[in-house]
Amino acid sequence: MLAATDLACLKGDRLLFRALGLVLDAGRMLRVAGPNGYGKTSLLRILCGLSQPEHGMVRWRGRDIRAVRDDFHAELLYLGHAPALNDLLTPLENLRFALHAGGDAVPEADCVAALERIGLGDQLDLPARVLSQGQRRRVGLARLFVAGSRPLWVLDEPFTALDVAAVADLAATLEAHCVAGGIVVLTTHQDAPFASAPDVLDLAELAC
């Protein structure tokens, strides 16, 4: 369903990887691994169509994502490594803004339920600037609970700053998404308690 062929990524004068290929069918989870600076974020952005590879192509449902950009993005949820929050807005306002920007019409009650589900029930009305790092991360992750119709989740360091219980909860959520036929691509530097280990793509093995 998501496939990449012969990808190469050039940053400045440095070739990060080349000849990278992958195929992810419905229900699969892929962990992109590698040391700092080896191109994990760069690869995720290419897979999402947010940046262009030096060479190669990404396909979604068999079509070049550049040719089906709007349809592809309607099926994609991308969460970057830093939660993009407006510090003056509450978690609820931030979530509603992100959903609106992504074209998702989600009832407010569902947004509140998502924030409560992610453990922010007591912080709904606080400005984001006073949230802890883990709470800020949770605001972004709340989108996972209102993203039911988006099969492809691409998540850059989603476990960062989460406590042990939240890491376990997120791992279970990602696995449930795959069991339901979704696809997850993620990066993480930490071991997550998945019931079954995801596929791993180690960029250290592809380094140029």
Ligand SMILES: Nc1ncnc2c1ncn2[C@@H]1O[C@H](COP(=O)(O)OP(=O)(O)OP(=O)(O)O)[C@@H](O)[C@H]1O
């Ligand atoms: N515009 C740019 N010009 C030059 N180099 C860049 C540019 N953007 C990124 N890089 C470099 O590309 C490399 C890969 O960056 P990337 O963020 O993809 O790595 P990463 O594997 O996700 O790292 P980390 O584990 O630290 O998150 C880094 O060395 C970075 O400095």
